Amino acid sequence: MRTALSALGVAFTAYLAVGGMVWTVWPERPLVVVAALALYLATTWLCIFWAPGTTPLPSWLVVLAVVTAIVVPNASWYGAGDEARLQAYATWGLGGISALLAILVVRGRVLTAWFGVAIIAVIGSFWIGIAGALSLGAVGAAVWVGIAQLVTGLMARAARDTAELTELQRSSSEWLASQAGRRRERRVTVQRAIALAGPVLTRVIETGGALDDDERRQARLAEGRLRDELRGRSLLDDDVRTQLEAVRRRGGEVTMLDEGGLDGIAEEDIAAIRQELATTLENAESERVFIRTSPHEHVAVTVVGRSRSEDDPDGEEVVDLWHEIPRPKSDSGPDAAE
Numbered sequence: 001m002r003t004a005l006s007a008l009g010v011a012f013t014a015y016l017a018v019g020g021m022v023w024t025v026w027p028e029r030p031l032v033v034v035a036a037l038a039l040y041l042a043t044t045w046l047c048i049f050w051a052p053g054t055t056p057l058p059s060w061l062v063v064l065a066v067v068t069a070i071v072v073p074n075a076s077w078y079g080a081g082d083e084a085r086l087q088a089y090a091t092w093g094l095g096g097i098s099a100l101l102a103i104l105v106v107r108g109r110v111l112t113a114w115f116g117v118a119i120i121a122v123i124g125s126f127w128i129g130i131a132g133a134l135s136l137g138a139v140g141a142a143v144w145v146g147i148a149q150l151v152t153g154l155m156a157r158a159a160r161d162t163a164e165l166t167e168l169q170r171s172s173s174e175w176l177a178s179q180a181g182r183r184r185e186r187r188v189t190v191q192r193a194i195a196l197a198g199p200v201l202t203r204v205i206e207t208g209g210a211l212d213d214d215e216r217r218q219a220r221l222a223e224g225r226l227r228d229e230l231r232g233r234s235l236l237d238d239d240v241r242t243q244l245e246a247v248r249r250r251g252g253e254v255t256m257l258d259e260g261g262l263d264g265i266a267e268e269d270i271a272a273i274r275q276e277l278a279t280t281l282e283n284a285e286s287e288r289v290f291i292r293t294s295p296h297e298h299v300a301v302t303v304v305g306r307s308r309s310e311d312d313p314d315g316e317e318v319v320d321l322w323h324e325i326p327r328p329k330s331d332s333g334p335d336a337a338e
Helices: 002-019 030-049 059-080 088-106 110-207 213-231 238-249 267-283
Strands: 253-257 288-293 299-308 317-326
Touching: 002 030, 002 088, 030 059, 030 088, 059 088, 059 110, 088 110, 110 213, 213 238, 213 253, 238 253, 238 267, 267 299, 267 317
Parallel strands: 253 288
Antiparallel strands: 288 299, 299 317
16 A cells, blocks of 8 residues: 555656646746756655655655745746746646645645645745635645645544554454353363262262261362362362372361462473472371462462461460462562563
8 A cells, every 4th residue: 555655646746747847938947947846856756755654754854845845836937937937837836846745744744734835825926926826726735735634634543443443353352262261161160070079969869968977078078179179270280189188088178279379370380389289288287278379479379287286275276387389480470471
């Protein structure tokens, strides 16, 4: 699109310049006319091709465009002579400069373009009178600049709307993907819960709740496994599950809570955290163990163990296990991925 518009601008300005070379009457100063044409083409083509991917134009090029808007019409009338002021090759500068001003609008110099309209209106009035200037190009220049500003504004707005729509589509796609992932995770969790609790629930229904001691112990273990899957899935692997089972089989209680503290940590680092957690549970002798992911920037998981004190007649619990699994150095917290 940019290449096509640039080619169209070159062709149109060249067409206008050709009008300045069609001499129905030989101008008094042909070299002046030719020099004005050369200055016009050089300036307009510089404005078209100078870093086309960026706007606005640099200040020095804007100054050159203003100088061209002043010099070219004056030079055209001066070179044509007094007897040929109304000839097409003498008045072509009004239309040519109008095209240059429209280019300035497209390249982000709107105020300069309107200043140029005022310049050529004043110059035209000086050489051919107010009526002649208005009828031969000053009004057209204002129209061209106005239309260019309107079209440029509409295109900019369309670009902003397109960018906003693209962002909305991206956000919508991310939301749909996250929802699909959560649905899959819920299905896996439900399937695992059914696998864990299904046999126990079936036995409860069959016996009407009259379970023997071994069945009650199996039900308690199944409940613990189910809670682990629901509350601390990101902390679980086969080794951790084995150690959790061992703690419960010896009569201990385990509570796991994952509130997103491991979000943003690489999978290999999470595997190392799970390995350290399994080792900690293997050596734990507490009656009650609490495992919680931590939002602290240096701590990934906190493991706390509490047991009844043998020296306390009231049986108050004391902390006999406190272990903090450090967060990997490459991660600085739950929001590091953002």
